[in-house]
Amino acid sequence: MLSEQSAATVRATLPAVGAAVGEITARFYDRLFAARPELLRDLFNRGNQAAGTQRQALAGSIAAFATYLVEHPDERPDAMLDRIAHKHASLGIAPGQYAVVHEHLFAAIAEVLGDAVTPEVAAAWDEVYWLMANALIAIERRLYAQHENTGDTGGRRPWRVVERVDETADVAAFRLRPADGRPLPDFRPGQYVSVRVELPDGARQTRQYSLVGAPGSPELRIAVKRVHGGTTPDGEVSNHLHARVREGSVLELSAPYGDLALEATDVPLLLASAGIGVTPMIAMLEHLALTGHRAPVTVVHADRSPAEHALRADHEAYAAKLADAAVHFWYEHPEPGHPADRTGLVDLTGVPVSAGTRAYLCGPLPFMRAVRTQLIEKGVAPADIHYEVFGPDLWLARES
Incomplete structure (x- = not known):
């Protein structure tokens, strides 16, 4: 997968990049949201950004992917890529967005590492990035096709709440039926949907919630735990759903995605x-x-x-x-x-x-x-x- 020359360069520079990847991803997100503020408002989880967890996750995935490439040159980490691709598909990530990420990520690398980013180093890490990006794009394209959706919406549709049950003080379950009259999508036990809501400030934020119920039901059901932030911000979407969504409300859901899906098996x-x-x-x-x-x-x-x-x-x-x-x-x-x-x-x-x-x-x-x-x-x-x-x-x- 990774060329021999690039593999040698990545192997030699991985300790330095790994040590700085936290700072690199922080710079990346600062640059990205300065240039494209609508992405923070309408795509990225603002709570995770405020808590720094999304930056940690991005840093970890980059370092893990690069490490895997140099340690297993003839393989690729399919499990990791599948997990990321399912999350991306549920958000409706489009291929063109990878070029936007590339622009700001590599500018951040240059800012943090300075003169250490020689043309050879830049070319090697560029190869790493596009190997990962193109693998994700291919997986996401297949996932979209499974739901007969070739656009960038993740298969989002309107769903009407037909029942709300407060399971506990902080968990509410919602039963939903298609508001557009179309059939329910196929899914596998263990998968999730993305729910997108418009918040009072106009932001359109999205969160993933597992489907609670087996395939074949005439409805979909999700259960939402209200997130109390404590040292981090309260969950914007979970609190919105608890406070404002009742029977008759309409929510926007993606098609089902997720790689933690129960396979047909007779094993324990x-x-x-x-x-x-x-x-x-x-x-x-x-x-x-x-x-x-x-x-x-x-x-x-x-x-x-x-x-x-x-x-x-x-x-x-x-x-x-x-x-x-x-x-x-x-x-x-x-x-x-x-x-x-x-x-x-x-x-x-x-x-x-x-x-x-x-x-x-x-x-x-x-x-x-x-x-x-x-x-x-x-x-x-x-x-x-x-x-x-x-x-x-x-x-x-x-x-x-």
């Missing part, structure tokens, strides 16, 4: 979630129940308390319909009588995990890291552990 499964990460697991469980999955299914969930465990009734009901399922709930603040060994953080020591298990994880990054480590210790192959990150993928940022 483990579905582990924490907090609002439960949403894709509910879709998977319902689908497994409807399709008569016979192999063992281990259900793991962690939450602060039973009262904060959104969709708990669905969690238990769908698991109960399976031929061979075991349910394990951990709570930091449990009800009286809750097992002591299921109090606090998830500990899989006493949880049987069948040989050949395929695992799906969704929740905060520390939770997923801890569960992944425990599963590997129990003999689950790393390639059989799949995860979904809500928001910027900081797993890569912390591993790079």
Whole structure:
């Protein structure tokens, strides 16, 4: 993939670029939004920008991709590219936007590294960028085609809210039907849609929410957790949805995307979630129940308390319909009588995990890291552990 000359240059300069990539991405976003303020208003997540998490994610993906190219010259990191491409497709990213990113990213590299960016270095990293960009463009084009959409809208359509249920104090579930009369899109259990709303200041912000329900339903359902910022800004879109969206409201949704999708299989499964990460697991469980999955299914969930465990009734009901399922709930603040060994953080020591298990994880990054480590210790192959990150993928940022 990467030419031999460029590979040698990237290998030699990767430590310097890696050390400066955080500053490079900060400069990049400053330049990009100064030149194109509408991108911050109508495309990029303003909360993630304010918190700096999107910058960390971009830095991590660049460093991870470059490292993979020099360590595996005849391969490409398909899993990472697929995850990014699905997020981009849900936002309606168009091929021409990669040239805009290139312009401001390479200007930022030159500003930060100065004279170290020789023509040879610039050419090598330019090759890295376009290898990644063109791979993403190709994947995104295929994803758009799957939804019969060749434009740059991500398949967005109007959907009417037909029911709102407040699952917990901070989680509201919305059932939606097409407002345009067209059929529901196909999707796989575990995928998400992007919801775009117009905020009071005129900004059109977009967030991803997992579909809560199996394919084949006459409706789509999403569950939205209201984000209380604390040290970071409150979630703009989640708070808007909680405060303003009721039965009869119309929302703009993308087509379904996401690479954490349950594959047709008869192998043992483990579905582990924490907090609002439960949403894709509910879709998977319902689908497994409807399709008569016979192999063992281990259900793991962690939450602060039973009262904060959104969709708990669905969690238990769908698991109960399976031929061979075991349910394990951990709570930091449990009800009286809750097992002591299921109090606090998830500990899989006493949880049987069948040989050949395929695992799906969704929740905060520390939770997923801890569960992944425990599963590997129990003999689950790393390639059989799949995860979904809500928001910027900081797993890569912390591993790079």
